[in-house]
Amino acid sequence: MNKKTYLCRCEDVTLEDVHKLIDTGVQTFEEIKRHTRCTMGPCQGSTCRNVLAGEIANKKGMKVEEIDIPTYRAPVKPIKLGTIAGGESDA
């Protein structure tokens, strides 16, 4: 059985990946995002953002409120280009 702990399921980022990056000097959530693509998948961090912030805070001995949460970007949920362009329903 695979004992890895997945924090970001869209981009397969594990707790071990995050710890390793912090150990090598990558310190902030924004930087971890650029190194691993965490929160950049189809869910856009809606399932993993808080979990990641919690684990980064744990590892660094900080409070979650002190963690730099990456910017929330539109759209809230994925939309088809055809729907945005007009004339099609998003089935």
Add this chain to the structure above:
Amino acid sequence: MRKSADAVVIGGGTIGCAVAYNLAKKGFKNVVLLEKKYITSGSTGRCAAGFRQQWGTKINCLISRASAQIFKNLSEELDYEDIEYRESGYLLITYKEDQAQMLEKNLKLQNSLEIPSKKLSPKEAKEMIPHLNTEGMVAAFYCQEDGHVNPFKATFAYAHAAKNLGVEINTYTTVTGIKTNSNGASSKRKVTAVVTDNGTIETNLVINATGPYSKFIGQMLGLSHPIEPERHQILITEPMERLFDPLVMSFHHNSYCQQVPHGGFIMGYGNPHEPKGLNYQHDWTFLEEMAQKIVFQLPILKNVRVVRQWAGHYDISPDGQPVIGAVPEVEGYYLSHGCGKGFMLAPMIAKLTSELVAGQETSLPIDILSIERFKKGELIIEPAVV
């Protein structure tokens, strides 16, 4: 943070990191890089991850060709993981006769400079990308040796190699001033130190590689650089199976779209009415217009979902061309800007900048890229910009 340095590079984008690396490689023992946020937080990390050589001025062709060749072996040179260099090609399409003529003229220039671009008929373009709407298309132009590089990885690679050569990289450090001295009214001012929110570094060399923030650094020296930030918006879709290789650039729509190795389609367009100034907000209008443009060009993408949109900036000079070189008013102060093409030209811009700073002869004749050209009115007009 170090108290003194042989050279201080301001800006942690690709150009800044590459300048720091190149200086260290040349033997500068003590180089410090200052970045206000984190590495790639500015224009680099917001760009479209493409590089092309299909330009309409000789200097852009030469710099882009040299940059592409550096990118090709960069992972090895910097001893870093795969930076996702892919010769996936750029396909420039046009639905207008006059644009086709402009691109044909550029093609001749490119070929004369050993860039292997070629003209395609709409039928040949359709064979290359069966999903392409070629109705009304006049011509297409293609270069196989254009393509994709991951901007995050390339920049981290330069930063990694720079650190290994002794460069000190200070992130989350804001430059608040640059000190100069002058031995009298007639003599030229000289850089003596860079002041940050985390201390002062004594130095006689400063390289401004801050892209859209350039003029704010200039103001610290009482100078007004005519380089303005201009917002550009961009979006990415969910990842899909590989649909096509080349980046499709439409001069008619002022847009581009490529499927990155990760699988998502990244796309954007230049808004001719975009006001100058810093603005990181994204808006719905962009999403709507971009969707319409791309569904026209590549109808198959209508069923692909947008997951994210964001905004970044071009650093726009009066002629839109790179600004590289010493600033005559202040000794020891240099500019290193790609002006909307910073990421793709970074490897060569950084090499040329480091040659200038080291007082060496440059690998390419870049006197024409000095900021002095704007005072003299010697603008370089590049016709093939999106």
